[in-house]
Amino acid sequence: MSYCLNPHCPKPKNPADVKFCRTCGSKLLLKERYRAIKPIGQGGFGKTFLAVDEDKPSKPRCVIKQFYPQAQGTNTLAKAVELFNQEAVQLDELGKHPQIPELLAYFTQEDRQYLVQEFIDGQNLAQELAHRGAFSETQIWQLLNDLLSVLQFCHARHIIHRDIKPENIILRESDRKLVLVDFGAAKSATGTALNKTGTSIGSPEYVAPEQMRGRAVFASDIYSLGATCINLLTVRSPFDSYDTNNGTWVWQQYLQTPVSNQLSRILNKMLESIPIRRYQTVDELLNDLNQQSQAAATPAISAKPLTTQPTSPPAVVPKTPSQIDLELEQMKTLFLGKAQPQKNNQNQPKTQSIQPSSKSQIDAELEELKAKYLGNNNTPNQ
Template sequence: MSYCLNPGCSKPENPDDVKFCRTCGYKLLLKERYRAIKPIGQGGFGKTFLAVDEDKPSKPRCVIKQFYPQAQGTNTLAKAVELFNQEAVRLDELGKHPQIPELLAYFTQDDRQYLVQEFIDGQNLAQELAQNGALNEIQIRQLLNDLLSVLQFCHTKQVIHRDIKPENIILRGSDRKLVLVDFGAAKSTTGAALNQTGTSIGSPEYVAPEQMRGRAVFASDIYSLGATCVNLLTARSPFDSYDTNNDRWVWQQYLKTPVSNELSHILNKMLESIPIRRYQTVDEVLNDLNQHSPVAATPAITAKPVPQPLTTSSPTFVTQSPSQVEKELEEMKTQFLGTPKSQPNKIQSPNPISQPSTKSKIDEELEELKAKYLGKNNT
């Protein structure tokens, strides 16, 4: 199916083999290659569509973001334009990273702005939480290892995300990796930008106090990630895990499963309201996180167990241990010499005079066999 991108179209559904909408005549292909399939999101500033890139043989899926502000205020509209442009600029600045959607195109068509980016197939963590319940400590540690590396990449590129929350973290279905999306609120810290007071932006539940005052810093993203972990551990809003009367976090009271003192210390330091008391860099968090309980950076959120391969031994025969060889040689010796002295009820050999010489010869042969097999096993 092709979906018409004209906001005023009364019947936007079309067959996938037509180039113009049968209802309104609107052109269905953007830049002669991107075809919308269905709407997947809508906000005050535009719509988001699942689409197909018809220019590539594999026809991979992608996402079309259409800038279509419905707010009428001049200031609001200007801010909306800034944020839409900003997302394209930030994605372009960041370049390619396996856990950030790639920017595919940014252009204007029919007096409307469009942004096309890589489609991430999976559920966001808010959906995962609703479906599977609260996370445990192992999952949170792995989540932190996975996402902190993405934040490290962003901060190295001098970009502050400014809107980290469960809804903006997608668990990709193909490899169970976490992908950070929606860079519309992202801010560059290059030049004098970091020292300028900007607009308060982000989701209030997850925003650091200094960011609420328009003074976001790198540590502001660390705060938001800490608040996200609190939400995923308690299945409660971060607002409901903070005691405003005593000005302190009380999220430990609402845990679904207990966590270690080490993880509690790390999360509380990520959530310090005064920036200077908080972790200043991602490296500081990672060092504390993996100091005592190192966890590989592979997500464990609702991950299915991977069966371990069976171990097959290359030889086609069974190798005997020295004790097994000695036991078998002792049995052979018993057959030739009679019953050992440890069994007195058995009749001894009728010729005690000839026995020592016979025993000596057999012992000698058995020693040779023992040396042959045991020597072979020991090499």
């Protein structure tokens, strides 16, 4: 099928092989190559269509975004034009990342602006949540690990997404990677722009407090990602997981399955209302995430189990100096007691008699033995 892009056409559906709409006569091919198949989204600033690129033999699918603002007012229209142009610029700069859609074309036709970008085949996380239910802790760890590198890539190029939410994260079917889409609200965070109050943009449920006042910072995207995580864990709007009377998050009360203290601590820090208390950069969050992963992977230290067949001789327990003194004193007494001169038996052959040592000699020898023993005792075990 071919779909007419004229917003006023009463019958936009056409056969797939025609070049002009049979109802209004409008051209069906954009730039003589992009053919819209069906509408897949609509907002205040325009419509989005699934399309095919007929200039390539494989006719790959793509997405056409048509700028057609329906809002009234000069200021609103000017802002809409700015955002549409901005998305093209952002995608042109960021689309080289494998988890950000690539910009294919940007042009004006019949007084309407168009943006053509890579089609990402898969469901967004809001659809995944509706079909599969609450996410598990493991899935949230995977989400953070997968998306933070994308966010790091954006922030390194001074771009704040400003509209992170489940609907703008697609789980790509081909490789099960998460893709961040819809950069229409993205903002350049240059030094001058950061100190300038702008328009509040984004979905209110997921927007950081400072962004609501038009002062988005890098940490604002981290807040929105944290709000996305608790939505996926609780299957509730982030608004419903916040106690406005006490100014605290209570999302843990609505978990279907409890999560670890490590994950709770990280999410709560991502969701701090005061920006300075939040993770300031993606790098800071990634470092914390990696430390938690390493801690989880390291087994707890426990006592070694006893075995019935020891594989090595039991270690000799070192004796204290008082024990050594006692034993040496016993040896001294025993030695002096047995060192009495013996009478030779006349019936036995004469042998050289052992001359007993004097008491002072015995004391000296025992002290030497004691010193030697204590010296060996202090040698560390191998």
